[in-house]
Amino acid sequence: MPETCGICGETVPFDATVHTVIHIHSEAGVLDVYVCRPCYEERLGPMFERVDTQEQSP
Numbered sequence: 001m002p003e004t005c006g007i008c009g010e011t012v013p014f015d016a017t018v019h020t021v022i023h024i025h026s027e028a029g030v031l032d033v034y035v036c037r038p039c040y041e042e043r044l045g046p047m048f049e050r051v052d053t054q055e056q057s058p
């Protein structure tokens, strides 16, 4: 069953989505959205940059 990307509004196959739950400090409380992979990598990925990238020191 296809999902609608919460960022670009594109309809994407379920297995091409990333389920994202964002907690907001507002009345909305929780944003429970599916986003497509390109949007995830472009918009959300950078927010969750892992520390791994900094573990390249000898």
Ligand SMILES: [Zn+2]
Pocket: 005, 006, 007, 008, 009, 010, 035, 036, 037, 038, 039, 040
């Ligand atoms: Zn998208």
